[in-house]
Amino acid sequence: MNTTDKLNYLIKHLLSENSDYENIAVPEDTEQRFRLFRSLVNVRAPKPVSEEFLAVQDEFLQGELAEKGVVNYKELSPVKPRIYLWQGDITTLKCGAIVNAANAQMLGCFCPCHGCIDNAIHTFSGVQMRLECAEIMRKQGFDEPVGRAKITSAYNLPCDKIIHTVGPYVGGKLTDKHCEQLKSCYRECLKSAEQSGIPSIAFCCISTGEYHFPNEKAAEIAVKTVNEFLRNNSDIEVIFNVFKDEDHTLYKRLLSGN
Numbered sequence: 058m059n060t061t062d063k064l065n066y067l068i069k070h071l072l073s074e075n076s077d078y079e080n081i082a083v084p085e086d087t088e089q090r091f092r093l094f095r096s097l098v099n100v101r102a103p104k105p106v107s108e109e110f111l112a113v114q115d116e117f118l119q120g121e122l123a124e125k126g127v128v129n130y131k132e133l134s135p136v137k138p139r140i141y142l143w144q145g146d147i148t149t150l151k152c153g154a155i156v157n158a159a160n161a162q163m164l165g166c167f168c169p170c171h172g173c174i175d176n177a178i179h180t181f182s183g184v185q186m187r188l189e190c191a192e193i194m195r196k197q198g199f200d201e202p203v204g205r206a207k208i209t210s211a212y213n214l215p216c217d218k219i220i221h222t223v224g225p226y227v228g229g230k231l232t233d234k235h236c237e238q239l240k241s242c243y244r245e246c247l248k249s250a251e252q253s254g255i256p257s258i259a260f261c262c263i264s265t266g267e268y269h270f271p272n273e274k275a276a277e278i279a280v281k282t283v284n285e286f287l288r289n290n291s292d293i294e295v296i297f298n299v300f301k302d303e304d305h306t307l308y309k310r311l312l313s314g315n
Contacts, residue, residue: 273307
């Protein structure tokens with residue numbers, strides 16, 4: 058199968074899983090076909106899927122990754138010992154683990170083609186990610202508390218593992234509790250990585266998007282918590298991954314001052 062054949066196969070299979078989709082037309086445009094594939098993956102419940110589907114999906118996602126290009130963090134220049142700052146797509150970063158800003162259900166974003174990091178990580182890792190998360194949550198028996206950490210495989214991403222953490226939601230005024238919860242996210246992710254022998258970890262800007270944590274305060278907490286952990290505990294290397302220019306400027310200033 059070529060890339061087009063793989064994409065068409067995946068869409069056809071996903072559409073066949075739900076009778077409500079029988080009248081959905083498959084677009085001719087390649088970009089729109091990919092958006093349909095991504096949407097179907099995003100709304101798909103965590104349920105078993107055939108080995109054939111997984112094989113085709115994995116080949117397709119690996120091809121997408123190759124086209125985007127993989128960035129090995131070891132080829133970056135550290136801004137200070139054991140700390141890196143990188144602006145780019147975290148789903149293309151090769152390192153020990155990347156951090157996913159998850160929701161309390163830990164099942165990924167169900168909003169089709171949403172721009173959050175949770176959506177991107179689940180989309181490009183593959184449907185296996187949601188299945189693994191669902192099994193973790195089934196065994197746990199309750200929603201994931203804010204400030205904890207869970208580790209899963211990374212499947213089709215270039216990192217070795219994913220560390221999922223639920224950040225605090227700031228619906229109004231920022232409080233000390235929000236700040237302590239965000240600090241816990243960073244600390245627990247670092248502890249989980251260290252305990253699991255993961256040598257490097259890439260943090261996204263936890264809670265600053267849909268959860269409305271103020272960017273500057275979030276960056277201050279992130280940098281301070283990581284610095285404290287590295288001073289006292291670990292040889293782990295940390296990558297601060299940012300997407301927006303605003304966050305890159307914030308982290309660059311904070312890291313140069315510590």
